[in-house]
Amino acid sequence: MDFGKIFLVLKREYLTRVRTKAFILSTLLTPLALVALMAVVIIVSTSGSDSVKTVGIIDETGVLYPRLEEINAERYEDVSMQPLDSVKAHVLSEQLDGYIVLGDSFIDSGDSPTLVYGGSGGLSFIGSVQDELRDAVRDERISRSNVSDEIREIFEARPRIESVKLTEQGEEEDHAIFGAALGFILGVLIFIGLFGYGAVLMRSVIEEKTNRIVEVIASSVKPIELMLGKLMGICVLAITQFAVWIVSYIGLSIAAAPIAVMIFGEKIDDLNSTATGAASSQGFDPAVLEQFQVDPMIFVYFILFFFLGFMIYSAIFAAIGAAVDSEQDTQQFMIPVMIPIFMGYMLNMKIIEDPDSSFAVFASLFPLTSPINMISRIAATEVPFWEILLSIVLMIGTFAGIMWLAAKIYRVGILMYGKKPSYKELAKWIRQS
Amino acid sequence: MDIIKVDSIAKAFGKNLAVNNVSFTVQKGRIFGLLGPNGAGKTTTIRMINNILAPDTGSITINGIEASPQTQKMIGYMPEERGLYKKMKVGEQLLYLTQLKGMDTKSAHKAIDFWLDRFDASDWKKKEVGELSKGMSQKIQFIATIAHDPDIYIFDEPFSGLDPINSETLKEVIIDLKSQGKTILFSTHRMEQVEQMCDDICLFNKGKSVLQGDLRQVKSSFGKNTINLEFEGDGSFLDKLEDVRINNRSTNFAEIRVLNGQNMQDILKLAIEHAEIHKFERVQPSLNEIFISTVGEDNLKNQEA
Numbered sequence: 001m002d003f004g005k006i007f008l009v010l011k012r013e014y015l016t017r018v019r020t021k022a023f024i025l026s027t028l029l030t031p032l033a034l035v036a037l038m039a040v041v042i043i044v045s046t047s048g049s050d051s052v053k054t055v056g057i058i059d060e061t062g063v064l065y066p067r068l069e070e071i072n073a074e075r076y077e078d079v080s081m082q083p084l085d086s087v088k089a090h091v092l093s094e095q096l097d098g099y100i101v102l103g104d105s106f107i108d109s110g111d112s113p114t115l116v117y118g119g120s121g122g123l124s125f126i127g128s129v130q131d132e133l134r135d136a137v138r139d140e141r142i143s144r145s146n147v148s149d150e151i152r153e154i155f156e157a158r159p160r161i162e163s164v165k166l167t168e169q170g171e172e173e174d175h176a177i178f179g180a181a182l183g184f185i186l187g188v189l190i191f192i193g194l195f196g197y198g199a200v201l202m203r204s205v206i207e208e209k210t211n212r213i214v215e216v217i218a219s220s221v222k223p224i225e226l227m228l229g230k231l232m233g234i235c236v237l238a239i240t241q242f243a244v245w246i247v248s249y250i251g252l253s254i255a256a257a258p259i260a261v262m263i264f265g266e267k268i269d270d271l272n273s274t275a276t277g278a279a280s281s282q283g284f285d286p287a288v289l290e291q292f293q294v295d296p297m298i299f300v301y302f303i304l305f306f307f308l309g310f311m312i313y314s315a316i317f318a319a320i321g322a323a324v325d326s327e328q329d330t331q332q333f334m335i336p337v338m339i340p341i342f343m344g345y346m347l348n349m350k351i352i353e354d355p356d357s358s359f360a361v362f363a364s365l366f367p368l369t370s371p372i373n374m375i376s377r378i379a380a381t382e383v384p385f386w387e388i389l390l391s392i393v394l395m396i397g398t399f400a401g402i403m404w405l406a407a408k409i410y411r412v413g414i415l416m417y418g419k420k421p422s423y424k425e426l427a428k429w430i431r432q433s
Numbered sequence: 434m435d436i437i438k439v440d441s442i443a444k445a446f447g448k449n450l451a452v453n454n455v456s457f458t459v460q461k462g463r464i465f466g467l468l469g470p471n472g473a474g475k476t477t478t479i480r481m482i483n484n485i486l487a488p489d490t491g492s493i494t495i496n497g498i499e500a501s502p503q504t505q506k507m508i509g510y511m512p513e514e515r516g517l518y519k520k521m522k523v524g525e526q527l528l529y530l531t532q533l534k535g536m537d538t539k540s541a542h543k544a545i546d547f548w549l550d551r552f553d554a555s556d557w558k559k560k561e562v563g564e565l566s567k568g569m570s571q572k573i574q575f576i577a578t579i580a581h582d583p584d585i586y587i588f589d590e591p592f593s594g595l596d597p598i599n600s601e602t603l604k605e606v607i608i609d610l611k612s613q614g615k616t617i618l619f620s621t622h623r624m625e626q627v628e629q630m631c632d633d634i635c636l637f638n639k640g641k642s643v644l645q646g647d648l649r650q651v652k653s654s655f656g657k658n659t660i661n662l663e664f665e666g667d668g669s670f671l672d673k674l675e676d677v678r679i680n681n682r683s684t685n686f687a688e689i690r691v692l693n694g695q696n697m698q699d700i701l702k703l704a705i706e707h708a709e710i711h712k713f714e715r716v717q718p719s720l721n722e723i724f725i726s727t728v729g730e731d732n733l734k735n736q737e738a
Contacts, residue, residue, distance in 0.1 A: 212516030219510040220533035
């Protein structure tokens, strides 16, 4: 094996592709999309609920409106003084989004009041009106029924779940949902990378065949050297792209919170100082952005698993490219590649849901799905180191086996033109060489 | 000195025996022609000499070294199916191909500039190959073959697809290379080029070498058994001749190969009776005739066997 020649092939493969417009654009535009995504997160978290809807209250009890006003002053408007017809007219003319007539019977017997609304209601709108009304009615009934303070406290308490993860370093704040989402995204990125760059490699092999330059190259370089050089060249290309993305992601995740404070500073201060109770939870909290900062080790694993997965799959892609004369002929051979790679992609969602199940462990160790599924698990949960190590060893072994077969097909295929071979003929090529 | 030594090589693809026990040697400083019909095993043999394929049995040595990556550097090879990277610039492409042959960057740049200049192609250096005309890219292909200054040049069907001008240029370059002491092996089925250029030939048929040696000796071994006849008048008498094979027949010319030691005077008599004879000449058979008769006899022999 002449590593100097492998390097020459690698260099050509890399340099001719890294300079193309398509590569530069996709590499640079993705971080921009990421910036846009973060901006959306900030905007959504600062603006809280999207639109403010106003509900007119015709309060016949005289006590429920003040309670509703206390809960959500923006939403409720006292229209008790107006005649019902004009309230209806306001709803139709969209000055009000709806109205509720509250009578004593709701406090006494717990009947359901009716929300009359015009235009679009929206589930969350109706749901929150229902919750707030229920709270108001309940509070009124508690205060009337003369119960002890203890019971009152029980009703006022609103239990929420704070999730805290126990690790060896002690308790840490857990961003379980974010971890799962990150795991899913990283898995999908590897899937896209394996598939996309595998196809780039395959086309590159076919191109050398149809250009007929491959015989000139074969008179200077061993087929296995050419194949490895091409594999590595495309792999370095993909890693270049991922590295740009990772660096911009890390940079953004560190810079996002301070920048957000700078831009939205006043608004945040407003919200924090004026809002009380339920309203403050809708305010912007820079900590939302801080959870985007992740352990850089995860990116090291990401590159490692992509690299190993790419070596396995691209060896197959290269063999397919060598076996055919044109891209149209590749389809029948794509099935064996597509099945495991799509399997990994589809299992990914399940694995995120329960990353510690034995099923997830199996999928993350099985060498054809582990490039996609292991990285998802690493991001979503604590994976024992031995599992990571085992999956790496299994992938290296698989690569060696697949490379051994693929190189034989490649060697015969690059000089073979004409009819596209059947699987039987491929087996013959393997035995022949 | 034997610069290429092919010793009883054989190569099979599945059940098809593409090359069957072939041996020949190529001497330093000579032009060696590999002839034969399509599918005779020429390209397979050439690929084995270039270490692209390995023979199943037998051995190939270049300068006494077994065919290997080391010997690949000594050879400049232009395959029959030519091609370059369309999206790559001429200069970068030549540099890449030359470096793959083991030349260092600096000498490669120098050699490429020299050859581009010699072929009036210096302006194309920054152009992509896809922008070039066919003739231009053929020149670039040729430079890619020779830029690393090997001792041995192997061309598979070099004249196929060339226009007459490029064809003539190529011929000149080959003869020029020979005068510098380089060794050239090429395959072709264009006989007139072989007659003009080759020192030695090897004729392939169905995977076997059926005739080989110094071109002059091969021709003289066939003896002066051919008549070049120029005439005017009705040529139909030629059809009455028995035990002859007529090549190159036209309205007033025929190349008549006389078989079975027939008396040529009888043919002359017949000719005089039917037409006005302008020329009657006893010559060595043309290479074309040798080619056809040897391959034909060989095929006949195979059928009987």
